Each structure stands twice: as C-alpha cells, then as structure tokens.
Amino acid sequence: VTCWLFDFALFGFSTFGLRAVFSPATMSGSKLETLVESPRLVSSRKGDEMTEKGEVNSFNWWSNSPRNGVHSRHSASTLSLITTCPSSQFSESSDSPKDGEPLLVMKFGGSSLATLQHLRRVASIVSSYIERRPLLVLSAMGKTTDLLLASAQLALKEGKVEFCKPREVHESVFSELKIPVPAEIIDLFEELGQLLLGISYLQEISPFVRDRVVSFGERLSIRTFTAVFNHLAETNLDAKAIDSWEAGMITTGAGTSSASSTYSRCEVTSEAYTNLNHYFAPLRHDYAYVPVVTGYIAKDTNGTITTLGRDGSDISATILGAAIQASEVQVWKDVDGVMTTDPRVIDSARKVDLMTFEEASELSAFGSKVVHPSAILPAWKAQVPMSVRNSLRPDHPGTQIVMDLANTNIRREGLVAALSSKKNIVMVVIRSNRALAQYAFLAHLFKVFKKLELNSDVINISEATLSLTIDPSYHEVDLAALQRDLQKVAQVELRFHMAQLTAIARKKDSSEVLHDSLEAFEKADVPIEMVCQGASNVNVTFIMEDERLMAGTRVLHECFFGK
Numbered sequence: 435v436t437c438w439l440f441d442f443a444l445f446g447f448s449t450f451g452l453r454a455v456f457s458p459a460t461m462s463g464s465k466l467e468t469l470v471e472s473p474r475l476v477s478s479r480k481g482d483e484m485t486e487k488g489e490v491n492s493f494n495w496w497s498n499s500p501r502n503g504v505h506s507r508h509s510a511s512t513l514s515l516i517t518t519c520p521s522s523q524f525s526e527s528s529d530s531p532k533d534g535e536p537l538l539v540m541k542f543g544g545s546s547l548a549t550l551q552h553l554r555r556v557a558s559i560v561s562s563y564i565e566r567r568p569l570l571v572l573s574a575m576g577k578t579t580d581l582l583l584a585s586a587q588l589a590l591k592e593g594k595v596e597f598c599k600p601r602e603v604h605e606s607v608f609s610e611l612k613i614p615v616p617a618e619i620i621d622l623f624e625e626l627g628q629l630l631l632g633i634s635y636l637q638e639i640s641p642f643v644r645d646r647v648v649s650f651g652e653r654l655s656i657r658t659f660t661a662v663f664n665h666l667a668e669t670n671l672d673a674k675a676i677d678s679w680e681a682g683m684i685t686t687g688a689g690t691s692s693a694s695s696t697y698s699r700c701e702v703t704s705e706a707y708t709n710l711n712h713y714f715a716p717l718r719h720d721y722a723y724v725p726v727v728t729g730y731i732a733k734d735t736n737g738t739i740t741t742l743g744r745d746g747s748d749i750s751a752t753i754l755g756a757a758i759q760a761s762e763v764q765v766w767k768d769v770d771g772v773m774t775t776d777p778r779v780i781d782s783a784r785k786v787d788l789m790t791f792e793e794a795s796e797l798s799a800f801g802s803k804v805v806h807p808s809a810i811l812p813a814w815k816a817q818v819p820m821s822v823r824n825s826l827r828p829d830h831p832g833t834q835i836v837m838d839l840a841n842t843n844i845r846r847e848g849l850v851a852a853l854s855s856k857k858n859i860v861m862v863v864i865r866s867n868r869a870l871a872q873y874a875f876l877a878h879l880f881k882v883f884k885k886l887e888l889n890s891d892v893i894n895i896s897e898a899t900l901s902l903t904i905d906p907s908y909h910e911v912d913l914a915a916l917q918r919d920l921q922k923v924a925q926v927e928l929r930f931h932m933a934q935l936t937a938i939a940r941k942k943d944s945s946e947v948l949h950d951s952l953e954a955f956e957k958a959d960v961p962i963e964m965v966c967q968g969a970s971n972v973n974v975t976f977i978m979e980d981e982r983l984m985a986g987t988r989v990l991h992e993c994f995f996g997k
Contacts, residue, residue: 534718536761538566541573541729541751545768546825547655548576550607553662559766559828560724561668566761567721569714570673571729571751572659574651575603579744582626586647589633597626600650604658611665618657618675626650645731645741652728652747653677660726673724678750679733682709685740700740702732702753710757718758727754748809756816763813763820765805771822771833772797772804775853779984780991786833786852788844793851793938794820794835796973800891800936801854807908810835849947850994851938851972855987856891857980859903860913861929861963866898868923875923876900882919886911891934892966892975901964903934903977932963933983935990936975947974950993958989 540563542556560568574582581600588594601623608615629647633639639647656675663673685700714725729747732740742749748765755763769777770785772794777783789797791814798807804822813820813835823832836842866875879900882888888911890902904911917926939947944967951974955962964977978986 533715535567535721537569537714537717537758538563539571539751539755539758539760539763540568540766541571541747541764542766542825543745543747543768544573544576544578546766547572547574547659550610550662552825553607553659554666555825555828556659556766557663557666557668559825560663562828564669564671564724567717568724569717569754569758569760570656570659570724570726571747571754572652572655572726573729573745573747574648575655575658578603578651578655579648582648582651583644585630586633586639586644589630590637590639593634593637595627595630595634597623597630600626600654604654607658607662611662613661613665616657616661619654619661622650622654622657642738646739648741649728649731649739652731656726656728663724663726669724671722671724673726676725676727678728678731679737679739681713681727682706683732683750683753684709685732685734685742687734687740700732700734700742702742702749703735706732706753707757710754714754714758743806743808745803745806746808748806749812752809752812752818752820755818755820756812759816760818763818765809765820765822766825767804767822768824768826769804769822770824770827770830772802772852774851774995775987775991776855779987782991782995782997784995786846787831788834788836788839788842788846789851789938790839790972791820791835791837793972796936796970797852797854797938800934800973800975801856802852848994849939849943849950853935853937853987853991853994855933855935855983856905857933857983858907859891859905859932859934861932861977862902862904862913862916863927863929864900864902864920865925865927866923867925870923872897878923879920882916885919886916888916892964892977894964894966903932903964929963931980932977933980933986934975934977935983935986936973937990937994938973941971944974947994951976951990954989954993955986958985960986960989 540560546552546556560570578600581603582597585595585597585600588596604619605615626647629643633643633647656677660673660675682705684703684706686703687700716722717725727750729750730742730745732742732750734740751765752763754760772786772789773783774780774786775783791810794805795807795810795814798805798810805820810820814837817837819837820835821832822835824830834842834844839846864879868875870878875898876895883890887909888904889909890904893900893902904913913928917928920926937947937951948965948967952962955976960978960982962976962978966975966977967973976986
C-alpha cells in the first residue's frame with residue numbers, strides 16, 4: 435500500500451517495504467520518488483515493534499492492531515493524511531469578560547515542569563489557588579523543545595528516526611507513578627514518529643514542518659500534567675488538557691518558523707481574543723474543571739500550526755489574560771521574580787518588588803530573560819496586573835507588574851529599578867557618502883531595513899551618520915546584503931562582539947543617572963561606544979565591547995544598588 439505525502443502527510447509502509455512519496459511543495463509536476471530501503475526507527479518503547487537495537491521488527495508500529503490494550507489511530511492499510519483544520523466549537527455565550535467571577539491565568543515554564551517532582555509541586559500550587567479559578571498555560575517540559583529539534587535534525591542529516599529522549603521525559607513520569615501511559619500520549623508519539631520519518635525520507639524540513647515538530651512539546655506537556663493532576667486528586671475538580679487552537683488561538687500566516695528564534699512573524703488575530711473569551715466564559719459562572727492550555731503554539735486561519743517565538747508561552751498567557759479579563763496573569767519561574775540584574779553575573783542582585791508595565795517591557799526588550807519581550811503588551815493594554823513568581827518558593831510574593839506605581843502601597847527607593855544587558859550584538863555605523871538631503875538618506879536606509887526585516891534596539895542619528903545595534907539571537911539579519919544594498923549611498927562599518935547595558939530609570943532622573951553612570955564607567959576604565967537616552971521614558975542604554983560588559987554591570991550595580 436502506498437501513502438502519499440501532501441506537505442504534512444503521515445507515512446505508511448507496504449508489506450514489501452516499498453513506499454512512494456509525492457510532495458507538491460518539493461517536487462514538480464507529478465514526479466514520484468520511489469524509495470525501497472526503510473530507515474531505522476529508534477525508540478525507547480519496548481515491545482514486538484522494536485528489536486533491542488531499535489530496528490523495525492514488524493510493521494505493527496504503524497498499524498491499527500491493539501498494542502498494550504491501546505489502538506493506534508493510524509493504519510498502514512489506509513491513506514494517512516495529517517489534517518490541521520481547527521475543530522473548535524466556540525461557546526455561544528455573549529458574556530462580556532467581566533461577567534461572573536474572573537479567572538486567574540497561571541503560566542508555568544519548562545524548568546518548573548521538568549520532572550515528576552516538579553509536576554507534583556505545580557499541582558500543589560494550582561490546588562492552593564483553586565478558589566481563584568486558575569487557567570493554566572504550560573510550556574514544554576524541561577528541555578523537550580531542544581530535544582525535538584535535535585530529533586528533527588537527526589532525521590534530516592542521518593535519516594534516523596529517534597526520539598528516545600523526549601519520550602523518556604514524559605514516560606518516566608508515568609513509570610514513577612506506576613500508572614499506564616495515557617492513550618493520547620502514545621498517539622502523539624506515533625504521530626511524531628511518522629512526521630520524523632517523513633523528514634528522513636525527503637531529506638528536508640520546511641518551516642511548516644519544524645513548527646509542527648516542536649508543537650509536540652506543549653501538546654505532550656499539558657496531557658502529562660493533566661494526568662498527574664487528576665491522579666493526585668488534591669481537589670474535587672479534574673484538569674482538562676486543551677490545545678490552544680481548540681479554544682480559538684488563531685494567528686496570521688504560517689511557515690515563518692520561530693522554533694529556534696525569539697522572533698516570530700505570526701501575530702495573534704483580534705478574532706482570537708473573541709474566540710478565547712467565548713470559550714472560557716462559562717468557567718466564570720461554573721468552574722467545572724481546571725483548564726490546562728498549550729502555550730507557545732497556535733494555528734493560522736488555514737489550520738496550520740504556528741509558533742509565537744521561543745519562550746512564547748508567556749505571550750500565550752498574557753493574550754489569554756487579556757481576552758478573558760483575568761484577575762491576574764502569574765508567570766511562574768524558578769527565580770524569585772525580576773532581579774536588579776542577572777544573579778549569575780552579580781551575586782548581590784536582589785528582587786525588584788514592583789515595576790510598571792512600561793519598565794518591565796523595556797527590561798525584557800533589552801535583555802532580561804524573565805518574561806518574553808512581546809508578552810507585556812497584551813496585559814498592559816488590557817490593564818490586567820501581572821506577577822513573576824518562584825515555583826520553588828510559592829509563598830514568596832515575587833515581583834508585581836502594575837499600571838502605575840502611585841496606585842500601590844509599595845514604595846520603591848533609588849534612581850534605577852533594574853539593569854538588563856545583551857551580549858554578542860552587532861553595532862552598525864552607516865555614514866553617507868553622497869550629498870543627499872537627510873530625509874532622502876534616511877528614507878533610503880529605512881527602505882533597506884524594511885526589505886531585510888531589520889530590527890534594532892538602539893538607533894542614534896546625526897546629519898550624515900546613523901548608528902544602530904542588531905541582536906542576531908532575536909532575528910538573524912543578512913549583514914552582507916545590508917552592506918551591498920547600501921554601498922551606493924553609504925559606507926557601512928560592522929562592529930561585532932559588542933554589548934549593551936540598560937538602566938531602567940524614570941526620564942526625570944535620567945540626567946542624574948547619566949552623570950553617575952559615566953562617572954562610574956570612567957573610574958572602572960569601561961569605554962562607552964554609544965549612549966541612547968530620551969527615546970524611552972524609562973531607560974538609558976550604554977553600548978560597549980563584550981569583554982567590558984561584566985565590569986560595566988558590576989560597577990553600575992554597585993553605583994545604584996550598593997555592594
């Protein structure tokens with residue numbers, strides 16, 4: 435029996451090991467590529483499907499015959515096609531987000547979900563908040579996303595289908611609990627295996643496929659946690675696993691893959707906010723179950739899986755919080771909250787008790803890893819308060835993020851709220867070499883920036899020179915194309931191995947912050963290449979060489995927060 439591949443098609447075998455593959459996305463006309471040799475399948479699951487060395491022993495792994503009392507949903511004797519059309523049926527409720535009792539959004543990151551011990555702790559935290567009607571948003575467990583990308587790369591480069599490590603992360607939980615692996619999780623691993631097999635056949639992986647591969651992390655995570663939560667039964671309510679698209683999380687176009695980048699071209703549509711509100715509205719009146727929703731992933735209007743950028747579960751959480759007008763969005767990490775600087779760099783770093791949305795947004799955009807840079811805005815616009823908390827110390831208050839410091843009982847001292855930094859940025863200096871009017875020069879530059887999708891943290895402009903910084907880890911830019919496209923009007927100097935250090939401070943204090951900072955840098959012999967102040971109400975940014983960043987951070991933290 436031959437299976438056909440239409441972009442995301444699942445694969446089947448004939449009893450002779452012969453398969454034909456047809457992909458309109460990768461093959462012209464009606465050309466078929468017939469492949470005879472079957473690649474190796476390596477899996478941690480034991481049984482008559484695999485030999486001890488992981489070789490295929492029979493084709494039952496792909497069949498619909500019973501295995502350990504569970505039936506596979508895919509058959510080698512039928513045409514298999516992965517469909518990605520949304521199956522959501524939204525509630526007809528016309529309630530506004532403020533009707534009934536508000537829900538509490540609780541987002542847990544991968545480090546808080548890494549093992550059974552972590553899952554038990556999270557289940558206990560959720561149970562303690564049950565009166566506030568929690569809605570959970572989960573990341574992939576531990577390092578699952580990286581493991582999935584490694585499996586895809588192995589299938590691409592070596593033709594091997596191996597996913598032992600991500601499988602072990604999840605199945606070890608059920609092994610320790612001494613309960614069977616749920617059928618949903620077995621089915622997802624079968625689907626993942628078939629997808630990896632397709633990659634090994636075609637020897638290529640499109641952005642669509644890469645996004646689909648990493649989506650298994652969150653899909654497995656919510657089902658694993660739900661099974662653990664229901665098994666522990668610390669409350670009289672069961673948890674329910676919900677893929678975000680079931681609730682109506684819809685984005686713009688797919689195929690831009692943010693599986694390995696913080697940046698994503700996909701945007702959540704306004705329709706999604708309405709969908710999410712309608713889906714979860716009944717829980718404001720009758721909290722009948724604990725919803726557990728996938729972070730990071732969504733679907734576009736064609737039903738294709740999309741991703742919101744690495745660590746994008748924060749974005750999912752604040753969008754949900756804004757859509758349902760939550761009482762609060764809690765982001766649970768393995769740190770006490772937002773710190774005055776990276777505690778791995780400065781031992782004396784301490785927690786920031788209170789920040790405004792604007793401050794938190796700038797801090798995240800300029801290097802802080804506590805919250806995704808794009809996650810602040812949805813909650814900010816909806817005026818839904820946020821907090822960053824420590825799952826290892828659930829009674830600790832963490833950091834509160836609010837609209838205005840004046841409306842709280844907490845008072846913050848000092849000129850600077852916190853410091854953030856980035857290494858390995860590129861400083862670009864563009865000098866005009868033609869007698870162009872400034873507006874014409876800048877118009878030409880920004881036309882090129884748009885073409886190359888260039889994003890910059892800091893830009894300084896003079897009459898004939900523009901200096902800016904680029905963070906390649908956020909979104910890779912073709913620097914050779916930048917030089918080539920600008921060579922007719924400008925000289926382009928690229929300075930690699932640069933860093934930026936940002937102080938979060940109110941604009942009215944910026945003169946004093948600048949004075950104290952530059953004085954401290956001079957005493958510590960830290961040369962500053964560029965300063966940016968005034969564009970934002972809450973930050974002052976200094977550009978320096980990478981090798982001077984640690985010294986610069988240390989002296990600035992000591993200046994504003996003491997030893």
